[in-house]
Amino acid sequence: MSDSRAVARAIDALRRGWPIALRDAHETVALLAVETADDARLKAFDVTGEANILISAARAATLKLANQIDAAAPEKPVIVARAPWIDLAGAVALADPALDLATPLKGPYRTLPCRGSDAAGAALELARLAGLLPAFFVAGAAPGIEVTITPDDIAVYDDSRALVIAARARLPVEVAEHSEIVAFRSLDQAGEHVALIIGTPDGTPPLVRLHSECLTGDVLGSLKCDCGPQLHGALDEIAAQWGILLYLRQEGRGIGLINKLRAYSLQDQGFDTVDANLRLGFAIDARDFGVAARMLRLIGQERIRLLTNNPNKVERLQAEGIDVLERVPHQMAPNPHNQGYLDTKRDRTGHQL
Numbered sequence: 252m253s254d255s256r257a258v259a260r261a262i263d264a265l266r267r268g269w270p271i272a273l274r275d276a277h278e279t280v281a282l283l284a285v286e287t288a289d290d291a292r293l294k295a296f297d298v299t300g301e302a303n304i305l306i307s308a309a310r311a312a313t314l315k316l317a318n319q320i321d322a323a324a325p326e327k328p329v330i331v332a333r334a335p336w337i338d339l340a341g342a343v344a345l346a347d348p349a350l351d352l353a354t355p356l357k358g359p360y361r362t363l364p365c366r367g368s369d370a371a372g373a374a375l376e377l378a379r380l381a382g383l384l385p386a387f388f389v390a391g392a393a394p395g396i397e398v399t400i401t402p403d404d405i406a407v408y409d410d411s412r413a414l415v416i417a418a419r420a421r422l423p424v425e426v427a428e429h430s431e432i433v434a435f436r437s438l439d440q441a442g443e444h445v446a447l448i449i450g451t452p453d454g455t456p457p458l459v460r461l462h463s464e465c466l467t468g469d470v471l472g473s474l475k476c477d478c479g480p481q482l483h484g485a486l487d488e489i490a491a492q493w494g495i496l497l498y499l500r501q502e503g504r505g506i507g508l509i510n511k512l513r514a515y516s517l518q519d520q521g522f523d524t525v526d527a528n529l530r531l532g533f534a535i536d537a538r539d540f541g542v543a544a545r546m547l548r549l550i551g552q553e554r555i556r557l558l559t560n561n562p563n564k565v566e567r568l569q570a571e572g573i574d575v576l577e578r579v580p581h582q583m584a585p586n587p588h589n590q591g592y593l594d595t596k597r598d599r600t601g602h603q604l
């Protein structure tokens with residue numbers, strides 16, 4: 252039986268800087284998130300100063316620590332052995348790329364075999380769900396732990412089928428007076444996804460846009476990305492026929508607002524959007540498009556035309572059982588601030604631009 256309540260409590264604990272335990276088939280390990288640790292919490296967690304540090308494969312590759320142990324499994328998370336000189340600041344430097352360029356990393360580091368790679372991967376996934384840097388102090392046991400979870404709990408939590416329509420109402424909007432908003436509640440996740448059904452369904456397959464939340468672009472008019480113009484362009488284009496805009500609360504391609512802003516700060520140092528995510532230790536795109544498929548199913552529209560430049564979105568929706576009849580391009584005019592971002596999408600993430 253998976254326990255989503257325990258996962259919710261674990262996310263809460265990690266954000267508050269409290270330790271949790273993760274139990275897999277082989278062992279139970281205690282975890283403390285590096286980002287929310289402070290000296291007192293670390294000392295309470297790790298009295299002897301021997302807790303090791305778990306980081307993701309992507310972060311380890313950035314630090315040139317990958318493959319020291321297991322060249323055959325480059326995706327495996329990496330455990331960095333604690334040395335007496337690795338204090339909290341040293342662990343933060345391992346976890347957080349913000350200062351990579353400003354302060355050369357100390358070293359040498361020694362990596363250890365990561366036995367339960369399922370558990371380690373699950374721990375890093377939990378960090379993403381909590382919106383934290385994917386890095387933990389790891390110990391065999393620690394005092395004061397109130398939550399124990401398993402990798403299965405986390406896998407099921409992130410892929411929750413428990414999505415319901417919570418409310419729907421008429422919502423006249425600028426582009427179409429006849430529109431309806433549908434709000435979804437996931438029993439497991441805090442973000443409330445919404446669908447805006449624009450215009451009147453006429454039996455033809457709807458034009459659909461999956462829009463991922465971008466506070467900076469959608470609300471503040473950021474010029475760094477194309478999200479704002481894409482959002483408003485999609486509303487206009489859908490309103491010219493009829494269709495659905497899914498507004499998905501997957502900020503920063505699923506890594507959360509704070510981690511996205513960390514990625515922006517790395518971009519200020521010259522890294523592109525892909526390398527910034529990898530340096531932070533995340534996947535290039537951590538979004539879950541399964542939830543979009545379930546939303547479409549709940550509103551009874553499983554044959555769609557999709558407004559996107561991203562063939563990966565088409566593939567991932569098809570894999571979730573949605574029939575994508577056509578990909579409709581959705582290109583916006585570039586500006587001097589987002590030209591590089593768009594070039595990177597074309598060159599590195601397969602966008603058709």
Ligand SMILES: Nc1nc2c(ncn2[C@@H]2O[C@H](COP(=O)(O)OP(=O)(O)OP(=O)(O)O)[C@@H](O)[C@H]2O)c(=O)[nH]1
Binds near residue numbers: 476477501
């Ligand atoms: N991590 C990260 N997320 C970003 C960055 N810039 C924009 N985003 C997020 O990216 C999401 C929008 O995705 P895009 O890659 O623009 O577009 P797409 O959805 O993959 O493809 P299209 O359908 O063609 O627009 C939003 O959640 C933004 O918050 C960035 O530099 N780093």
Ligand SMILES: [Zn+2]
Binds near residue numbers: 476477479
């Ligand atoms: Zn954006």
